[in-house]
Amino acid sequence: GAVVSQHPSWVICKSGTSVKIECRSLDFQATTMFWYRQFPKQSLMLMATSNEGSKATYEQGVEKDKFLINHASLTLSTLTVTSAHPEDSSFYICSAINSGRAVNEQFFGPGTRLTVL
Amino acid sequence: AQSVSQHNHHVILSEAASLELGCNYSYGGTVNLFWYVQYPGQHLQLLLKYFSGDPLVKGIKGFEAEFIKSKFSFNLRKPSVQWSDTAEYFCAVSRKAAGNKLTFGGGTRVLVKP
Numbered sequence: 001g002a003v004v005s006q007h008p009s010w011v012i013c014k015s016g017t018s019v020k021i022e023c024r025s026l027d028f029q030a031t032t033m034f035w036y037r038q039f040p041k042q043s044l045m046l047m048a049t050s051n052e053g054s055k056a057t058y059e060q061g062v063e064k065d066k067f068l069i070n071h072a073s074l075t076l077s078t079l080t081v082t083s084a085h086p087e088d089s090s091f092y093i094c095s096a097i098n099s100g101r102a103v104n105e106q107f108f109g110p111g112t113r114l115t116v117l
Numbered sequence: 118a119q120s121v122s123q124h125n126h127h128v129i130l131s132e133a134a135s136l137e138l139g140c141n142y143s144y145g146g147t148v149n150l151f152w153y154v155q156y157p158g159q160h161l162q163l164l165l166k167y168f169s170g171d172p173l174v175k176g177i178k179g180f181e182a183e184f185i186k187s188k189f190s191f192n193l194r195k196p197s198v199q200w201s202d203t204a205e206y207f208c209a210v211s212r213k214a215a216g217n218k219l220t221f222g223g224g225t226r227v228l229v230k231p
Contacts, residue, residue, distance in 0.1 A: 032216075032217070034218065034219070042223075042224075043207060043221045043222060043223045043224045044161075044207070044219075044221045045221075046218055046219065046220070049216055049218060057216070093160070093161065095219075097217060103168060104149070104211070104213060104217040105163070105166060106211075106217070106219060108153075108160055108161040108162075109160065110159075110160035111160050111161075
């Protein structure tokens with residue numbers, strides 16, 4: 001149990017285009033999901049908290065109009081990188097908290113590697 | 118602001134050596150503590166976690182960690198490492214009062230020489 005998937009696992013796009021990344025909790029419901037970014041040889045940095053049915057909460061310095069988050073169901077959150085540029089190239093990782101459990105442990109997806117040319 | 122510090126950026130050791138990775142956090146309230154491992158090319162995996170109770174926590178693959186509240190520390194240990202323990206290790210802290218957001222330490226790259 002507690003499996004989180006991400007799609008795609010790897011994407012290359014041209015500068016100026018938009019890319020959508022999906023995060024799914026496969027065997028549990030998640031009212032709260034998180035999106036992280038990990039640059040090469042660096043730690044994970046929280047970008048935003050995705051809440052089902054409401055607006056995402058963004059961390060300081062993260063542009064909400066550039067990184068659009070939609071958490072339309074209890075098992076799916078999407079991150080859309082709009083007008084991507086090479087500096088957006090990174091490893092994007094999501095996590096989800098099982099709503100049905102008292103313990104608020106985050107389960108991580110395998111990540112999506114984005115390369116913007 | 119909440120911060121998490123991992124003292125060693127890189128650790129190189131031989132098989133069968135003992136490993137200890139330091140982790141300190143800055144927040145003084147009730148926290149949840151985690152150690153994650155990221156093997157080369159793989160995603161983050163939970164090694165162990167502390168929420169409450171016995172401050173000595175045993176995790177998977179022979180790892181353990183000790184929560185010392187007075188020192189704001191949660192150090193990771195393994196008595197005898199294997200080559201397969203080569204990975205990057207991340208300490209992380211969360212608080213329910215802060216929406217369970219995880220703050221990660223900078224990570225420690227561990228290389229175990231065969």
